[in-house]
Amino acid sequence: MSTSDDTPPNLYAAREPIFPKRVSGRFRNLKWIIMLLTLGVYYITPWFRWDRGPELPSQAVLVDLANRRFFFFFIEIWPHEFYFVAGLLIMAGLGLFLFTSALGRVWCGYTCPQTVWTDLFILVERWVEGDRNARLRLHRQQKMDVRKIRLRMTKFVIWALIALATGGAWVFYFADAPTLLWDLLTLQAHPVAYSTVFLLTATTFVFGGMMREQVCIYMCPWPRIQAAMMDEDTITVAYREWRGEPRGKHRKKADADEAPLGDCIDCNACVNVCPMGIDIRDGQQLECITCALCIDACDEMMEKIGKPRGLIDYMALTDEQHERSGQAKIPVWKHIFRLRTILYTSLWAAVGLGLTVALFIRPDLSVTVAPIRNPVYVTMSDGTIRNSYDVRLRNKHGEDRPFQISIETDDQLKVVAEGAEDALVLVPADSTKLQRVYIMAAPGSAAATSAVTDVRIWVEDTVSKERAGKDTVFNGKAE
């Protein structure tokens, strides 16, 4: 396994273990807060209750796949309203464009589940095994003594519990959480629930505990896509090389012969805290998730040695030329507020506004009409010409409602709803009813003898007086 000059390099290399050191600072605090919020939202959301009446589920957020409904607090989405989900995805896309063009890989650094859970797993690792140096010692210790086994087992058990809670929380979004929890505990739940919990527990454990940065570097396509959305004004984490170099240990008394040193004291604090195992002083690298922990680490050192903060800092590509030529730092807000990001924000807001308006103007009843075209008409024994229509009536109320079907047309046509007296149809709560509707033209009437007559089918909720109409046609027996 040697890599001398005349043998080719190894095709495969083992993962270099990374032992990120504890760090404190403002970005670390921000990451703690975001971790608390995102994990809190994820674990707690399915347990919120929301009263929708006896007919409907009382879970605030519920993806009811079996009944094809999505409940979100006061909002209920039916399958034919899936465009709301498409709209939300467009908003999510535009939001990522916005944040990536303005702040680079901020998603990766702060909010990506992979980052958040890895952060949590590293926190557990540090609680159990100690900080970087202790973990390094434990890693290098060859002998599997009682202490090492105990520490490893403790860590794995806590990880497994977190992973189980993560996989477990996911399934609660798809069924009534208290019922499902009881079923899961009493081994009565559906095998799909168990296999989903198992799969997500396994992936959480492996990705958060074992794979970590490997997921970001080798498995995730998103960083590569993000790279295409960044420009010279995008904020990234960078090292002020022009200020830090040449790096070296500062002595109390500098030798007159030596060239003056830069601000970097080569303490490796930025390298030791990096969860991706890179040295930010080498420049922007594909591994960097811009979590800004190196900024915190470096700022702490700079304060200790009495130098200004910001040797490693959030900055954009344009800052380099600017600062090298001796000018003052460009304020971050000037990088963020530019035409491109304002455009993304406007588009994002426009889609959001459109969706909100669409959400609040949608009616509680709706109707679709499909004329039956096989055959286009039926001749009855008295010569009446009859057309049939499949009418879908949707009642979004939490109670049964009688819907009155009527037609609007220039000709003398009669409407009959199959199996319903006076074309009054009872539609059960929160459901769709497929109703066959007949329209009949008397023998010899204009509609019966002309090829096509325009008709509008009206449906009125007799309780709320809401109504909805659909245009269709009546086909006669053209001579």
Place this chain on the structure above:
Amino acid sequence: MSKKSENENGVPTTGHSWDGIEEYDNPMPRWWLYTFYACIVWGIAYSIAYPAWPMVNRATAGLLGFSTRGALVEELAAAEAANAQIDSRLASADLSVIADDAGLNQYAVSKGAAVYRTWCIQCHGSGAAGAVGFPNLLDDAWLWGGDIEAIQTTINHGIRNEDDPDARFSLMPAFGADQLLSEEQIEGVVNYVMSLSGEPHDAAMVAEGAEIFANECAACHSEDGTGNRDLGAPNLTDAVWLYGGDYDTLIETVTYARAGVMPAWGLRLGAAEINAVATYVHQLGGGE
């Protein structure tokens, strides 16, 4: 594949150069290699366990004995087992009350639609609108009766078949072919029949035709021409014509007679299926 060069970072490159851009030759992660090996092992095991390798006549069967046909048979058996209870209810149900039982009615209509699509559309059409000689099931004109019991009986025993002794049976004489009536007499009776439903006709021949009708036709089609469902004799006064209501077609009908045949489905299908398809046909829009 030329000589590898090294750049200032000390990482070897592949030696390829595109517009001056070179590619680092970093090693792949080892877990990736192991994942690759695991996939190979999985692939081999899968091809042993499941049908995979093509042989001369068929592929290897696989150790687990899985086949898509076998899976289908299992699924069908499972579906039938799941439906067994409601099927037995449907088979023994009183036809006239099926419509009052919403769950049973919905099941019967869905099952009946499937039975209809399998066995009935060849003659009656996919939309049940029928064809010349094959009745339209959507309208309210019924040869043998349009309530659900009559429809069920027709489906169960069929019409003019030799397989079922209880098949509905009647025969119209071939008045022309068997020389029971002369051509002029046939023309007269056809003009009379057309006058019954208000079709254009030769008024001069109606009186003679009426007399022939009373003698030859009224026994089955009744004196006023409204037909007789006990004999499957069609109503001649309405707007619905099984073979066509124009002059030439009626001449042909009276001359050669008509005798459509329908199989006795009770000999081929189960009671639940018969009741289901009867329910389906009854709710198409013409049921009585």
